[in-house]
Amino acid sequence: MKLGIVVSTNDPEEVWNAFRFANVALGKNHTVRVFLVNKGVEAEDIKSERFPVKDQLQQFLDNKGELLACGTCMKNRQKQESNFCPIATMNDLLEIVEWAEKLVTFG
Numbered sequence: 001m002k003l004g005i006v007v008s009t010n011d012p013e014e015v016w017n018a019f020r021f022a023n024v025a026l027g028k029n030h031t032v033r034v035f036l037v038n039k040g041v042e043a044e045d046i047k048s049e050r051f052p053v054k055d056q057l058q059q060f061l062d063n064k065g066e067l068l069a070c071g072t073c074m075k076n077r078q079k080q081e082s083n084f085c086p087i088a089t090m091n092d093l094l095e096i097v098e099w100a101e102k103l104v105t106f107g
Helices: 012-027 038-045 053-062 071-076 090-099
Strands: 002-007 031-036 066-070 102-106
Touching (some): 002 090, 012 053, 038 071
Parallel strands (some): 002 031, 002 102, 031 066
16 A cells, blocks of 8 residues: 655654654555654654653654655754655645555654
């Protein structure tokens, strides 16, 4: 299945669960694309011992999940493109929505 996930929060538990879910889906041979928007673009900066977001995020990338981040949202937060957050546009988000057989949102 083609699964699109939109993350629009920087809440450690919610972001951690979003990527846990994405990793489970990849483990079941689904194709997963994640788009970070709004506060979601701050995902790589979340520091939480209880909810190790960066570990789940790295696992997602290692397992060939696709991650994109809203460039405007990143610019508003004075963030630069990184290995975790490649810059994308609303056109990319639309493409994910059109591509996905199911779309899940967190945030």
